[in-house]
Amino acid sequence: MAKFEGYKDIYVFVEQKNGEIANVGYELISEARKLVASIPHMNYSVVGILLGHNIKDKAQDVIAHGADRVVVVDHELLKDYSTQFYTDALTQVINEFKPDSLLTGATVLGRDLAPRVAARINAGLTADATKIEMDPEKQDEALLLVTRPTFGGNLFGTIICPDTRPQMATIRPNVFAMDAPDASRSGEVVEFQPDFKDTDAKVVVKEVIEKVIEGVDITKCDILVGAGRGAENCLDMVKAVAAELGGEMCCTRAVIDDGFADKELQVGQTGKTVRPSLYIACGISGACQHVAGMDKSDMIIAINRDPQAEIFSVSNMGFIGNVEEILPLLKDEIIAAKKA
Amino acid sequence: MKIVVLVKQVPDSTEIRVDKATGTLIRAGVPSIINPDDLAGVEEALKLKETTGATVTIVSMGPPQASEMLKELYARGVDECVLITDRKFAGADTCATSSTLAAALDKLGYDLIIAGRQAIDGDTAQVGPQTAERLGIPQVTYVDEIKAVNGDTITVKKALEDCEQIIEAKLPVVLTTLSGMNNPRYMNCNDIVDSMNKEVTVWTFDDLGIDESKVGLAGSPTKVHSTFTKDVSADTETFTLPANETAKLIAQTLKEKQLITK
Ligand SMILES: Cc1cc2nc3c(=O)[nH]c(=O)nc-3n(C[C@H](O)[C@H](O)[C@H](O)COP(=O)(O)OP(=O)(O)OC[C@H]3O[C@@H](n4cnc5c(N)ncnc54)[C@H](O)[C@@H]3O)c2cc1C
Ligand SMILES: Cc1cc2nc3c(=O)[nH]c(=O)nc-3n(C[C@H](O)[C@H](O)[C@H](O)COP(=O)(O)OP(=O)(O)OC[C@H]3O[C@@H](n4cnc5c(N)ncnc54)[C@H](O)[C@@H]3O)c2cc1C
Numbered sequence A: 001m002a003k004f005e006g007y008k009d010i011y012v013f014v015e016q017k018n019g020e021i022a023n024v025g026y027e028l029i030s031e032a033r034k035l036v037a038s039i040p041h042m043n044y045s046v047v048g049i050l051l052g053h054n055i056k057d058k059a060q061d062v063i064a065h066g067a068d069r070v071v072v073v074d075h076e077l078l079k080d081y082s083t084q085f086y087t088d089a090l091t092q093v094i095n096e097f098k099p100d101s102l103l104t105g106a107t108v109l110g111r112d113l114a115p116r117v118a119a120r121i122n123a124g125l126t127a128d129a130t131k132i133e134m135d136p137e138k139q140d141e142a143l144l145l146v147t148r149p150t151f152g153g154n155l156f157g158t159i160i161c162p163d164t165r166p167q168m169a170t171i172r173p174n175v176f177a178m179d180a181p182d183a184s185r186s187g188e189v190v191e192f193q194p195d196f197k198d199t200d201a202k203v204v205v206k207e208v209i210e211k212v213i214e215g216v217d218i219t220k221c222d223i224l225v226g227a228g229r230g231a232e233n234c235l236d237m238v239k240a241v242a243a244e245l246g247g248e249m250c251c252t253r254a255v256i257d258d259g260f261a262d263k264e265l266q267v268g269q270t271g272k273t274v275r276p277s278l279y280i281a282c283g284i285s286g287a288c289q290h291v292a293g294m295d296k297s298d299m300i301i302a303i304n305r306d307p308q309a310e311i312f313s314v315s316n317m318g319f320i321g322n323v324e325e326i327l328p329l330l331k332d333e334i335i336a337a338k339k340a
Numbered sequence B: 001m002k003i004v005v006l007v008k009q010v011p012d013s014t015e016i017r018v019d020k021a022t023g024t025l026i027r028a029g030v031p032s033i034i035n036p037d038d039l040a041g042v043e044e045a046l047k048l049k050e051t052t053g054a055t056v057t058i059v060s061m062g063p064p065q066a067s068e069m070l071k072e073l074y075a076r077g078v079d080e081c082v083l084i085t086d087r088k089f090a091g092a093d094t095c096a097t098s099s100t101l102a103a104a105l106d107k108l109g110y111d112l113i114i115a116g117r118q119a120i121d122g123d124t125a126q127v128g129p130q131t132a133e134r135l136g137i138p139q140v141t142y143v144d145e146i147k148a149v150n151g152d153t154i155t156v157k158k159a160l161e162d163c164e165q166i167i168e169a170k171l172p173v174v175l176t177t178l179s180g181m182n183n184p185r186y187m188n189c190n191d192i193v194d195s196m197n198k199e200v201t202v203w204t205f206d207d208l209g210i211d212e213s214k215v216g217l218a219g220s221p222t223k224v225h226s227t228f229t230k231d232v233s234a235d236t237e238t239f240t241l242p243a244n245e246t247a248k249l250i251a252q253t254l255k256e257k258q259l260i261t262k
Helices: A023-037 A054-066 A081-099 A108-121 A138-141 A229-244 A253-257 A311-316 A323-339 B036-052 B066-076 B094-108 B127-135 B189-197 B243-256
Strands: A006-014 A046-052 A071-076 A099-105 A126-128 A131-133 A144-150 A155-160 A167-171 A188-191 A203-210 A224-229 A247-249 A278-282 A299-304 A317-320 B002-004 B009-011 B018-020 B024-026 B032-034 B055-059 B080-084 B112-116 B139-150 B153-159 B163-170 B173-177 B199-204 B223-230 B235-240
Touching: A006 A023, A006 A071, A006 A108, A006 A126, A006 B066, A023 A046, A023 A054, A023 A099, A023 A131, A023 A167, A046 A054, A046 A081, A054 A071, A054 A278, A054 B036, A071 A081, A081 A099, A081 A108, A108 A126, A108 A167, A108 B094, A108 B127, A108 B139, A108 B163, A126 A144, A126 B094, A144 A167, A224 A229, A229 A247, A229 A253, A229 A323, A247 A253, A247 B173, A247 B235, A253 B002, A253 B235, A299 A311, A299 A323, A299 B243, A311 B055, A317 B243, B002 B036, B002 B127, B018 B243, B032 B036, B036 B055, B036 B112, B036 B173, B055 B094, B066 B080, B066 B189, B080 B094, B112 B127, B127 B139, B139 B163, B153 B173, B199 B235
Parallel strands: A006 A046, A006 A099, A046 A071, A071 A188, A099 A167, A126 A167, A224 A247, A224 A278, A278 A299, A299 A317, A317 B235, B002 B055, B002 B112, B055 B080, B080 B199, B112 B173, B139 B173
Antiparallel strands: A131 A144, A144 A155, A155 B223, A203 B163, B009 B032, B018 B024, B139 B153, B153 B163
């Protein structure tokens, strides 16, 4: 394939902090496996890129999660994240290994790093993707069709990078499902030593103030009961139903703006993206900014008294009714079902 | 100290609705506003102007109509506004936008550059970091407080998912600011009158001395292949039942799907 001589494979930037790997890297590796499987004749591999210090022993973990190969860049300047040294190292990895595409988590770190790298190598970068496919008509170029929300979630665009390599994209945590690791998988570990021209740090972190996250991390919950403005009068009941199901309550921005819940519980475009097995939406209208954060849930049940509510269009089952009446009864039914 | 703030004029995306029949955005009647993260950046710059005597220059790339928005910024107290406008810049992705803005910044000179974290229309959050890279200067993104400027060192607070960092950077640097960091001031009556007389500096392609291959569609590695509005899934079952039957059916479904466990 002459158009992009030497460019091959799907690479994933595997974000870590203090040696702990963020799930988003593994979610992207799982998705990359599906992408390479859709173009078997190209013989593409999935490659993880791991930057840090004393992190080589983590490479096996990356392989267990689906990588065929891991490029490890171990250097003391990479111990903690910095735009400067991570950009230098990642760009050199790209120039050396020539990835056909490179996926990065759209975390605060990923959104600091990926644009900087893309600008240095003049590669196209698609932001905050929610869906990635191989173009069925351009399989021999492994052209990615990358879909993303814009205009506050009102308009979706499918973006391509037909003329440059690597094709870069950032993807939010929880958008793709993470496959279970397989400790018996084997793969190759390649070490790479970057050459830092300037080792003088231009930006220095003076102090880190850890946030005390009260309560739970909703992105890790398997069952969520979402409360919207229509459930503000019965939030205790929302919590009680969630508790009976072994889940947690989360909220729309309206509920947080109204002062009923903490920002940590907000689901949506400016909150968290969640993908539980079950999401019960109670008194939620279904504004696109909220839906953007929960429509990947495996099963969505909505309760709303307005038959026209948008939330029904993303639900598997919709119930027209009053949450204040339904939730206490639902709690009792769940208790009864557990006993049966 | 010369502060340059990058400002984008955007449609108020909270007012945008989708035409269900055609599946397109209804843009008519949607007001244009100053991107909220950028307005926070302007406010920070004006505060620094008050405390350090800095000058504040605004740079915006957009259609000629954007000069109205820039006049409004004069009324808030900024010193100079530059509008970069040319048909050649149309269709720019963030790669090309940052190259164009960087060319203008090189021409203007700067000590501190402030961009918004993210524009509410394109929503990429890429232009700030990419502009910093083009200029070869450092960046601090997700800034939610500017703490101090001492000589050539600036101290800021950056908001991350699980922590905050106090960061020191040497000027010049690009900061990207978050809309929640302050409450932007209102326009000042005297300044509104003055702003009528102030001109917006307009630069076109020829003023920037940039290669044509680096701007607009030609300079954009990403292409918009297609756009669509969210398709409404047809397979939703909706039920209108008495409350007790609703509760029963939900519980029964959850049990069948093994979502209720003992
Ligand atoms: C830039 C931007 C970013 C945003 N980001 C987010 C985000 O991240 N997350 C988010 O959630 N929102 C976000 N929003 C806000 C979003 O647009 C909506 O305003 C918000 O999601 C609405 O919340 P809601 O559904 O709780 O309230 P409403 O829209 O007020 O809906 C309440 C619903 O409850 C129903 N109802 C009322 N009473 C009852 C009852 N007794 N029983 C049953 N149903 C009842 C009503 O029919 C209605 O459908 C954002 C907006 C903007 C502009
Ligand atoms: C449907 C659709 C999808 C798109 N997807 C992508 C994509 O995935 N990748 C990509 O590279 N491009 C994409 N673009 C193009 C992108 O929207 C434009 O390049 C846009 O001009 C800048 O991106 P943004 O709005 O995301 O700005 P952001 O990067 O979110 O803006 C951050 C800050 O940069 C400054 N800034 C941005 N634009 C200007 C300006 N014109 N003048 C002054 N300051 C400015 C502001 O301070 C702003 O707050 C897409 C366009 C469309 C229509």
